[in-house]
Amino acid sequence: MTRMEKEKLIVVIGPTAVGKTNTSISLAKRFDGEVISGDSMQIYKKMDIGTAKITTDEMDGVPHHLIDIKNPEEPFSVAEFQKLVRKKISEIHSRGKTPLIVGGTGLYIQSVLYDYQFTETPGDEHFRAELEAELEKYGSEWLHRKLVKVDPDSAGNIHPNNTRRVIRALEIFHCTGKTMSEYQSSQTHELQYDVALIGLTMDREKLYKRINLRVDLMIEQGLLEEVKALYDGGVRNVQSVQAIGYKELYDYFDGIVSLETAIENLKQNSRRYAKRQLTWFRNKMEVAWYDMTEESLHSKNIEDISEFIAGKLQLKSNK
Structure with missing residues (x-):
């Protein structure tokens, strides 16, 4: 085009x-x-x-x-x-x-x-379920700190209360070995x-x-x-x-x-x-x-x- x-x-x-x-x-x-x-x-x-x-x-x-x-x-x-x-x-x-x-x-x-291309975004339902269980047990701040360790760039742009996006960023890193930012930049x-x-x-x-x-x-x-x-x-x-x-x-x-x-x-x-x-x-x-x-x-x-x-x-x- x-x-x-x-x-x-x-x-x-x-x-x-x-x-x-x-x-x-x-x-x-x-x-x-x-x-x-x-x-x-x-x-x-x-x-x-x-x-x-x-x-x-x-x-x-x-x-x-x-x-x-x-x-x-x-x-x-x-x-x-x-x-x-x-x-x-x-x-x-x-x-x-x-x-x-x-x-x-x-x-x-x-x-x-x-x-x-969201249809190609990798996912792992079992890993996601584990994170949701951790969220319920330890809370949103704990889960956000987990993201800070592997993907500080995304963590800085995602509020701890936005647990859906925190989990998604962790899931992308788990599936691809890339941070959400790195994965997105390729698209x-x-x-x-x-x-x-x-x-x-x-x-x-x-x-x-x-x-x-x-x-x-x-x-x-x-x-x-x-x-x-x-x-x-x-x-x-x-x-x-x-x-x-x-x-x-x-x-x-x-x-x-x-x-x-x-x-x-x-x-x-x-x-x-x-x-x-x-x-x-x-x-x-x-x-x-x-x-x-x-x-x-x-x-x-x-x-x-x-x-x-x-x-x-x-x-x-x-x-």
Whole structure:
């Protein structure tokens, strides 16, 4: 497939709270676009506040996809994400529109952009069962430390609470003798789309303040009630509630920590996640970075980003 034959795609990535939502709406309007969520948790219904899910008002008429498509009890994999997103990209193009993937889950986005072949990924059911038994006996932190020993790179990008991915990384190492990163790098040599990959960044101190304020706002907006509804509904030991913003408050409802500690843990885990996101994007992808620290320069940034996209993809901008 030549470059000219590839479908055009805009991707906006960056850490949590950096301003991806506002930027993506501006870009979607300029390039007659539709947004595909690149967040692995916004796919879940009933999980709005904790995932910072975009509201109808914020969408401002721009169509959005892959939001609220799963119940919290259902699993969701990178392979499924890849399949759904690639289908959406083609659908959006068929309507004469420009697709924009917007989000912060690095591996999920990478799986769409490059030629990942998940059907060929090795597996060992018996080994996986052993790890799941160890998880139940010793806990998620213990299992994550096991991954740190054999694959520190992947361990740094996978939260200990994301036990499904921790187990998968250990399983790949067990089956291939390669780390997850090494195994993936052998599959990521060709871009599947004609991509303009935009990265948003920000002064670390300001970003962390924004994250802390966002958590406070989430609490004001009713995050406790949102998580309590899941908790009371018996949603436990599933992928969705291992997400940051849910796991910490489950600990509070379980009586393990005080509410004050749970909220502080939520802030700390969110800041750590933002740091991991930036590390992942900088190490794994060829990104055009734009600094969003100065709010007064937001309009100029949008102009600069639009100019980059128009040149890279040969697209006309609607100013």
